[in-house]
Amino acid sequence: MLNIGCHLSVSKGYAAMGKEAIQLNANTLQFFTRNPRGSKAKEIDPKDCEVFLEIAKENNFSKIVAHAPYTLNPCSQDESARRFAMEVMAEDLERMEYLPYNLYDFHPGSHVKQGVEVGIEYIINMLNTILKPEQTTIVLLETMAGKGTEIGRSFEEIKQILNGVTLIDKMGVCLDTCHIYDAGYDIVNDLDGVLAEFDRIIGLDKLYAIHLNDSKNPFGSHKDRHEKIGNGFIGMEAIIKIINHPKLRHLPFILETPNDLSGYKDEIKMLREAYKE
Known part of the structure; x- marks a missing residue:
């Protein structure tokens, strides 16, 4: 089965979000943990989470993806910005335990002229501070397009971060097709070659989700x-x-395309029809 879904709003609650996914014929989804351009998070309702988990179980959902807000920059040159990122992500991971054994994705951030090495050290320090042995959530580094001073524009940069994390079993990667194509990985003409390079540098066992x-x-x-x-x-x-590739077809695919819900429904339908069972 194709594990396909899209980015949905959690503003009406987790259960409502799960029902919305079903209406779109989705069996996974992504949501922002809090205001994507701010820091405010909706108060957790444990009963709502329980209803969502039942919906997910009854409808054979694959793992879902929670996305950190865009405001976080864990490798900022500003100490208060780094502290803010650390506090928000630590709180997010605590909240994720209401939806255990799922995925949490974040953008590595921008080093803002400090240099990649300095930025990566800040990211590693944050992860080694907030990751806990008892957590069930896998934290995903997202591959980036490389605009400005973004970190994560290459598989090597992602691997360098992973190499520094002590609880490596709590870490993985989310591959964004738009981002890596824009970064210079030719998934159109050499998908096998790109995946071989990913496997050589990072390891396909660390690939947990795809932003399609x-x-x-x-x-x-x-x-x-x-x-x-x-x-x-x-x-x-x-x-x-990509969706039919033997090394990728089992993963959750999350649509982040510029669509409304009807557009997402059409894309999900189109991709399901193109998937070879």
């Missing part, structure tokens, strides 16, 4: 602008190869 997005910009542009499936420079043919 087309790209508004051409290969290697470092722009990070998502497009609807089949309407961008990656194209439908390459997307179909």
Whole structure:
């Protein structure tokens, strides 16, 4: 079965979000843990979480993905910004235990002219501070497009972070198709080669989820602008190869395309039809 879903709003609660996913014929989903452009988080309702978990179980959901807010920059040159990122992520991981054994994705951040090495050390320090042996959540580093001073533009940078984390069993990677294409990984003409490189540097066992997005910009542009499936420079043919690839087809695929709910429903339908059972 294709594990496919999209980014949904948790504003009405987890159970409502799960029901919305079912209406879209999705069996996974992604949500922001709090205001994506701020820091406020909705109060947890344990009963609501229990209802969601029942919905997920009854409808054979794969693992779901929680996304950290965009405001976090764990490798900022500003100490207060780094402390804010650490506090928010630590709290998010505590809250995730109401939805155990799922995934938490975050952008590694921007080093802002401090240099990649300094930025990576800040990220490693944060992860070694907040990760706990008893947590059930896997924390995912997201592959980035490489705009500005973003960290995570290469598999090597992702691996360098992973190498520094003590509780490595609590870590994984979320591969964003738009981001890596914009970063210079040719998933259109050499998907097997890109996956072989990922496996050699990071290891495919560390790949837990895929953000399935087309790209508004051409290969290697470092722009990070998502497009609807089949309407961008990656194209439908390459997307179909990705969802059917034997090394990827079992993973949860999350759509982050510029769509409303009806658009997501159409994309999910189209991708399910293209998936080879």
